[in-house]
Amino acid sequence: MQGEPTEPAASSGDMPLIKVSALRKGTVIDHLVAGTALKVLSILGIRFEGAVTIGLNLESGKVNRKDIIKIENREITPEEVSKIALVSPRATFSIIRDFNVVDKFKPALPPVIDNLIHCPNPSCVCNDSRVATRFKVERTDPLKVRCHYCERSLKKEEVELL
């Protein structure tokens, strides 16, 4: 992170700006719902080849409070984006190469989510027959999904990822 351009991560009233190095290459996940950054890191796993910068509960004009994650040397995959959208549907993703944002997008949940969500119903056939779980997205914000098999619905706070 030495000698690279820096950018302000967040300001807080009269407090001095926190300076965080800009990424040469990697992914910035911004506008995460405050408190979800550590969950997102667990979704992404712990194998990182570069620095990971995390901002927790930062002030944000758009969403009041937010978390932010910068991951060096790793571009996020569409599958990871879908998983993160389940815990933070308004997050934004920026793919960085040579300090430039080459792609920026918001997650869009697919209408059907395969093999990402655990069905908490012990009587659901998907927990017995080792079939891949399948959930239909009935509402994105606030999130509501329904198990394709047992038809139980889950709200965001009930969603447990596999």
Added chain:
Amino acid sequence: MTSKGTDTISLAGRDLVSMRDFSREELLAFLDAAEGFEGYDQPILAGKILGTLFFEPSTRTHLSFTAAMQRLGGQALGFADAKISSTAKGESLADTIRVVENYCDIILVRHPLEGAARLSAESTRLPVINAGDGTNQHPTQTLLDLYTIRQKRGRLDNLKIAFVGDLKYSRTVHSLIETLTHFDNEIFLISPQSLRIPADFIEELDARGTIYSEDEDFFSLASDVDILYTTRIQQERFPDPVEYEKVKNAYRIDRATLDKIGGSVTLMHPLPRLNEIATELDDYPGAAYFDQARNGVTVRKAVLSLLLGIDRV
């Protein structure tokens, strides 16, 4: 009473797994077809075989499907106990279905696990009928309930329909309430506090704009209620037997109860009943619970015929 335009809807080859899979028009197509099967016993399904896979016991559903198939000249084969199927040897449900599809033309599945009928339908090219998957769905029960409501009241809209008893665990009630959101009715939900309908269903009623109310007091019901749908309160749902004793007779309906709420209500019950409806009401003109059982065969004849794509002659 045939509904407008339902004669152009084809249900041939479809699975009947969940009421959620069907539009209002498709539901009406089932009911309209069933009217034509009242007393109809021509052998239009001769040469067709219904595979009946009962991984848990059932008397009425099994017998009425078998009767429906045989009334139309078809045959039924299968098992009524998972212990005598290859499941007992560890065979997966999907494999059992793939084997059985070679022996029949349409498959009926009852299974204790929720979603088992959906998984079965995904495992075969044949139409699959859900005869009950755990506490989830029992679509032909819902169809025969709708059929009975329309038969007794002449319509499926603008009715006041009360559900009384165990609204928390009753699959029959859940499915019928959800399906009634396709129609425009007022719903009354009467249950003990501990057996209230799950919040998910309330959310669905709100989302669909259905008018409803919840109460513990049976006598809060308006006198002009059209349908009174009662269910059995099951003792095994109560961890504390004292709690069960408090509510077990709370909604017993007898002649005195009917006199109090007045009106000319249609009494429905999915059966079996314990003491929810006094036997003295069996000859009450509005008692429809045995008609529901009879309509079960009629509706199931229509379901078999429609899914197999074979019309009446």
